[in-house]
Amino acid sequence: MLCLRSIVSKQTKHEKWGSYASDLLDSNKGLWRDPRACKHTDHSHPPIHPIKFSNRKESGWKDHQCVLYELIVRHFLACLSEDALVQKTTVEVDLAGQQFFAMTMTLYKLGYRKMYHYESLFLGFSKFPPYTAGGELTPMDLIVKGSTYSSPQNLSDEDLLSRMQQERIGTDSTWHLLINTVIGRKYVERKFDGNTWRYEPTKLGLALFNGYDQMKLPLWKPEMRAKMEKQITMIKNGTATKKDCLRDTG
Structure with missing residues (x-):
């Protein structure tokens, strides 16, 4: 202890x-x-x-x-420190019967962030002016913007570790081994995009994914790995047998 x-x-x-x-x-x-x-x-x-x-x-x-x-x-x-506290503001505007919504969050108590300065104090939201419930606004500009969808960025180190934790794949002492394994097998490459390191799937990795997908085999899905690790833990703790887990897999 x-x-x-x-x-x-x-x-x-x-x-x-x-x-x-x-x-x-x-x-x-x-x-x-x-x-x-x-x-x-x-x-x-x-x-x-x-x-x-x-x-x-x-x-x-x-x-x-x-x-x-x-x-x-x-x-x-x-x-060992206090939580950081944020204030959430939600704005609902009625413009000629059309409803518009916006939300922002601002950090108003640093808490642990006073010591752990690796996390940005900017939460990524626009700053709102003060509003009053039931108040009236005078629009300055009404603009219709066109946009196109773009493919999401490849995962960064932070993104990947967060997803692995979320999907319950591995632990903090095995994450690096799992990541190095898929890199070593040439399924992904770790590349620097000028700002941060990101994981880019290789042709081999994409072919493996597409092959499993076309054969209707869910082996690429993250929950499969999490389920396998859970079953191994159950066998270790004596709450399930190998036979039980194999039967469940089938």
Whole structure:
């Protein structure tokens, strides 16, 4: 069992986040939050956390090593922090009997984001002026815009890990193995698009997908992998047998 407060106390002397760590430990400020229990883990390792205090002068680390250590510490402290809070505003406008809707969200309390600055403070929504319920608006411009559908972008690292977690494929300790496997088999390629790394299916990967699809075999569907992993876990825990799982598959 990790002693979380002891780990945090070791970080109170750091020049970057020491004051934040001290504030977490200050019971009068009420900032401490117990971390949420992970619902999807194989318990192969304890939660990633800094095992000791270190700064650049003492460690002699290279730049990339310092950056990694900072990420680990900031993520750990953020997990013990308050939630960030957003305000949602929905606007419904009646224009000559035609209904129009718009929605925006703004961040009004930083919470854990004060420490975990890797997430953008911009939530991707347009900023609305203040509105009053039942108020009247005077349209300045009425424009009809034409647009075309474009194919979605290939998945980035963040997108792929998020989807794998959502579909319950693998765990945080096996995701890299699964990704490296499909890359090694030439099903996808990891390419830099000038802004971020993305996964692009190869001709072999597309042929495999199309072949399964034409044969009406759902082997490419993410829920198949998730179901298989669930059955393996059931066999391991003794709640199902291999025979039961094979019968269910058939």
